[in-house]
């Protein structure tokens with residue numbers, strides 16, 4: 039579980055003829071900064087994992103799986119999520135999941151993604167830490183060479199699992215320090231899980247050169263975002279939805295160019311925001327905050343990154359040039375080095391110019 043889920047998701051599903059803007063978005067080279075590893079397991083990937091473990095209750099037939107993925111209620115969502123977690127039993131499952139997530143990204147023209155990985159979920163189920171790290175790194179290298187998708191990792195603490203999980207996550211991040219690891223995060227419920235208790239673990243991660251990227255202000259108020267900034271030294275905020283309630287905080291985020299990772303459909307599915315029309319992303323943009331668009335747990339919420347860009351374009355009133363600028367926000371907010379940022383931004387510019395032509 040990545041968050042407390044209150045209702046079944048009601049995400050808009052892609053379908054119907056593509057508008058010009060949708061077609062532009064589909065072909066646009068993109069970067070994604072907030073997307074979870076297990077939460078990205080599509081019905082196709084789950085079917086491949088289920089085929090490796092015939093004793094599992096998860097159907098292997100793709101059509102039956104689409105049905106399985108149609109959540110009836112919150113209890114059903116939890117059941118499906120946990121049944122997917124249960125399919126990741128050895129390092130080959132980890133490698134397969136990671137590589138196939140990259141394949142789904144390649145189909146959406148995602149060129150670069152910082153994937154939030156929760157090593158504790160696997161090591162606490164008996165996969166040795168070194169084997170886990172080797173599996174994701176092997177998949178990362180294959181995905182880059184074969185699919186043209188560059189992956190980097192954010193290792194996150196599952197907040198609901200407490201300080202034991204924090205210690206284990208910090209240990210794996212700092213001691214094993216895989217080449218693809220760029221940041222350190224914190225997910226799970228916010229209510230009853232104060233951010234400051236994780237300060238020592240974030241301090242250790244920052245000390246070895248990792249960037250701090252906790253979830254904050256998704257289901258609690260702006261005080262949690264302030265805590266993430268001050269106690270956890272956040273350089274980017276996962277969600278930060280409630281920042282819109284605090285003009286001083288918005289001004290602070292804008293002044294310090296601290297980006298927000300906005301995930302519109304996820305916010306509706308979890309009822310962090312009531313309706314898309316009430317989503318505060320426009321207030322964030324108007325306040326000068328660097329807003330990035332992300333999909334969080336896309337198949338679980340019946341969405342993908344292209345759909346999220348379509349939603350953002352509608353809510354922000356963007357044309358193709360505006361959408362291209364939004365895509366460049368994600369490049370700017372990423373932890374790519376300067377030459378790689380310049381290359382991806384140039385790719386977006388070229389695509390947008392050709393589209394106009």
Ligand SMILES: [Zn+2]
Pocket residue numbers: 040072074225253276334
């Ligand atoms: Zn998330």
